[in-house]
Amino acid sequence: MTADPTTDPLAHVRDLFDLDDDVVYLDGNSLGAPPKNVAARVQEVITHQWGRRLIRGWSEGWWEAPERVGDRIGRLIGAAPGQVVVGDSTSVNVFKALMAAVRGTDRAEIVVDAGTFPTDGYLARSVAELTGLELRPADPREPGLSERTAVVLLNHVDYLTGRLLDMAELTARAHEVGAKVVWDLCHSAGVLPIELDALGVDLAVGCTYKFLNGGPGSPSFLYVPTAAQPGFHQPLTGWTGHRAPFAMAPDYVPGPGVSRARVGTPDILSMLALDAALDVWDRVELADVRAKGLALTAHFRALVEDLPGVGVLTPADEWRGHQVSLRHPDAEGIMRRLVDRQVIGDFRPPDVLRFGFAPLYNSFRDAERAAAALRQVL
Numbered sequence: 001m002t003a004d005p006t007t008d009p010l011a012h013v014r015d016l017f018d019l020d021d022d023v024v025y026l027d028g029n030s031l032g033a034p035p036k037n038v039a040a041r042v043q044e045v046i047t048h049q050w051g052r053r054l055i056r057g058w059s060e061g062w063w064e065a066p067e068r069v070g071d072r073i074g075r076l077i078g079a080a081p082g083q084v085v086v087g088d089s090t091s092v093n094v095f096k097a098l099m100a101a102v103r104g105t106d107r108a109e110i111v112v113d114a115g116t117f118p119t120d121g122y123l124a125r126s127v128a129e130l131t132g133l134e135l136r137p138a139d140p141r142e143p144g145l146s147e148r149t150a151v152v153l154l155n156h157v158d159y160l161t162g163r164l165l166d167m168a169e170l171t172a173r174a175h176e177v178g179a180k181v182v183w184d185l186c187h188s189a190g191v192l193p194i195e196l197d198a199l200g201v202d203l204a205v206g207c208t209y210k211f212l213n214g215g216p217g218s219p220s221f222l223y224v225p226t227a228a229q230p231g232f233h234q235p236l237t238g239w240t241g242h243r244a245p246f247a248m249a250p251d252y253v254p255g256p257g258v259s260r261a262r263v264g265t266p267d268i269l270s271m272l273a274l275d276a277a278l279d280v281w282d283r284v285e286l287a288d289v290r291a292k293g294l295a296l297t298a299h300f301r302a303l304v305e306d307l308p309g310v311g312v313l314t315p316a317d318e319w320r321g322h323q324v325s326l327r328h329p330d331a332e333g334i335m336r337r338l339v340d341r342q343v344i345g346d347f348r349p350p351d352v353l354r355f356g357f358a359p360l361y362n363s364f365r366d367a368e369r370a371a372a373a374l375r376q377v378l
């Protein structure tokens with residue numbers, strides 16, 4: 001795909017989003033923009049489902065929403081039905097996944113990407129402390145896995161640089177030494193082609209408030225493949241993961257299938273806002289989304305890479321997600337001035353400017369307006 005908007009097969013999709021035309025929003029990798037249908041759906045859920053049906057709502061679709069919405073996300077990440085459940089935060093799901101992955105292991109170490117988004121690193125450390133395993137931060141491309149490794153936690157796309165890891169190769173490398181792999185898909189779900197089933201991935205987690213546009217704090221998802229489900233024993237044995245939650249039995253027996261990854265009462269308002277947001281994906285091809293993400297980021301990069309004092313952190317080749325990260329000693333001040341000019345990206349310490357490109361609603365014109373503003377500010 002070129003930067004010519006007339007050849008952009010997704011140009012019309014922007015109309016499905018509630019965005020101000022004078023704002024260039026390049027932070028959808030942190031908080032996605034609202035699809036227009038979400039407000040009406042949430043209103044309907046409050047007024048008609050909650051308001052009129054009251055407690056009956058639970059038996060009229062709410063209870064099964066975590067698995068039903070999970071299946072919709074499964075279609076975007078190469079997971080057949082019955083393997084994805086939505087609920088809790090990504091942080092909580094990282095904890096559940098890692099604890100389940102190391103349970104009963106006779107291996108010695110957990111490996112984590114040394115530059116990971118902090119919550120993943122903090123939780124990997126907690127799991128190591130709770131289980132007595134060692135935590136070894138490593139270069140994710142050369143993690144040095146061995147027969148000592150119980151599990152490796154990797155980010156598909158790095159939050160800071162936008163670097164994309166080779167999921168096929170790294171999953172195969174973990175499996176060669178008998179280690180498990182947990183993938184964090186926060187920065188790739190919904191915008192990159194992902195084939196969890198085909199690659200035999202052990203477990204995966206991800207956010208829904210970024211490129212999936214579920215709204216602030218929308219619940220996370222957790223993938224547990226069918227074959228691994230009977231052996232998946234997660235530590236947070238809440239009643240909604242029980243085989244018979246309404247039996248109110250004194251002892252915990254995990255539910256069948258992926259439901260055993262549930263913990264407590266699902267957040268229905270957020271869950272159904274996410275459900276509505278996912279409708280957009282029924283109208284687009286993931287291959288077009290990926291192609292546009294690459295084209296948008298290439299276009300922006302070409303416009304800014306020679307600006308004075310700027311270094312580009314994001315890989316120039318196709319091993320990148322849908323953001324361009326720039327390094328500049330005054331990154332924080334520059335981003336503040338860009339936001340004053342209605343160009344919204346974000347700053348990450350110590351010196352990184354991040355510009356996220358959401359192919360569903362960002363245009364090539366957005367890239368040009370952002371680059372022009374950056375040139376002015378510099």
Ligand SMILES: Cc1ncc(COP(=O)(O)O)c(C=O)c1O
Pocket residue numbers: 089090091092117119120155159184186187207220
């Ligand atoms: C890679 C990654 N993992 C996890 C999270 C966050 O997890 P939580 O939704 O629990 O705040 C983020 C962003 O906040 C992230 O970028």
Ligand SMILES: Nc1c(O)cccc1C(=O)C[C@H](N)C(=O)O
Pocket residue numbers: 029030031117159160
């Ligand atoms: N989860 C966030 C939040 O609750 C507030 C502000 C930002 C975030 C983010 O998602 C940060 C994001 N994961 C990042 O890549 O930096």
